[in-house]
Amino acid sequence: MAEPLNLLGFRHSVYTRIARMGLIETGLTATYVEANPFAAEPDPVLAAMTPLGRVPVLQHGDFVLTETAAILRYLNDLGPKASLIPPDPQAAARMAQVMGIVDAYVYQPLVRKVFSYGFYQAAVGEEGDSSVVAEGLTLSQAPLRALNNIAAGGLQLGGRDISLADLHLAPMIDYFVRVPEAADLLRHYPALSAWWDEISNHPSLRETDPFPDQ
Numbered sequence: 001m002a003e004p005l006n007l008l009g010f011r012h013s014v015y016t017r018i019a020r021m022g023l024i025e026t027g028l029t030a031t032y033v034e035a036n037p038f039a040a041e042p043d044p045v046l047a048a049m050t051p052l053g054r055v056p057v058l059q060h061g062d063f064v065l066t067e068t069a070a071i072l073r074y075l076n077d078l079g080p081k082a083s084l085i086p087p088d089p090q091a092a093a094r095m096a097q098v099m100g101i102v103d104a105y106v107y108q109p110l111v112r113k114v115f116s117y118g119f120y121q122a123a124v125g126e127e128g129d130s131s132v133v134a135e136g137l138t139l140s141q142a143p144l145r146a147l148n149n150i151a152a153g154g155l156q157l158g159g160r161d162i163s164l165a166d167l168h169l170a171p172m173i174d175y176f177v178r179v180p181e182a183a184d185l186l187r188h189y190p191a192l193s194a195w196w197d198e199i200s201n202h203p204s205l206r207e208t209d210p211f212p213d214q
């Protein structure tokens with residue numbers, strides 16, 4: 001790996017946190033450039049990297065990569081540590097399934113509604129909105145049930161053998177449970193709760209927490 005890695009991210013971004021966990025878990029390091037994708041004026045560095053305007057973006061020499069799932073797979077292939085993709089085809093398929101569920105069904109309700117309006121706004125001195133939190137909690141139930149079924153199935157989300165699925169999901173749940181009603185809701189999903197109990201103190205999750213005191 002002759003060229004250095006650079007990560008373009010935003011310090012409070014859950015997806016940036018996933019990429020940072022990926023760097024730690026694969027034994028890689030990267031320089032870091034901060035870019036706020038939510039700023040009123042588009043960040044020029046971010047805009048030059050991607051028309052999608054989202055973080056994180058990984059740069060490796062001339063190679064520029066967006067989409068956190070792709071970034072995790074690339075880091076996994078580059079890094080010196082044992083692969084975080086299970087060798088068993090069904091377990092690997094479950095891993096990809098979890099990552100797809102996170103992107104399509106978890107991020108919006110759990111993070112952009114429950115966490116953003118139930119925790120983050122207050123953390124940055126803005127007003128929350130309990131109606132958005134309530135809507136997010138309702139919309140969170142189907143993806144939580146799907147993930148609970150996967151955890152109960154035993155191929156992924158067992159909490160001990162970490163895969164890319166754990167890295168993709170854990171920061172989202174960590175944000176979600178900062179809202180007390182969300183932490184209560186998670187307890188209705190026993191297999192997923194058991195996974196969370198195992199992984200919630202995982203070192204790379206704690207090391208990348210942007211709100212360590214809250």
Ligand SMILES: N[C@@H](CCC(=O)N[C@@H](CS)C(=O)NCC(=O)O)C(=O)O
Nearest residue numbers: 013014015037054055056067068069
């Ligand atoms: N599909 C993208 C999603 C990344 C994403 O949504 N990042 C958020 C920050 S956590 C973002 O940049 N949001 C800016 C916006 O929604 O305008 C990925 O997997 O990396």
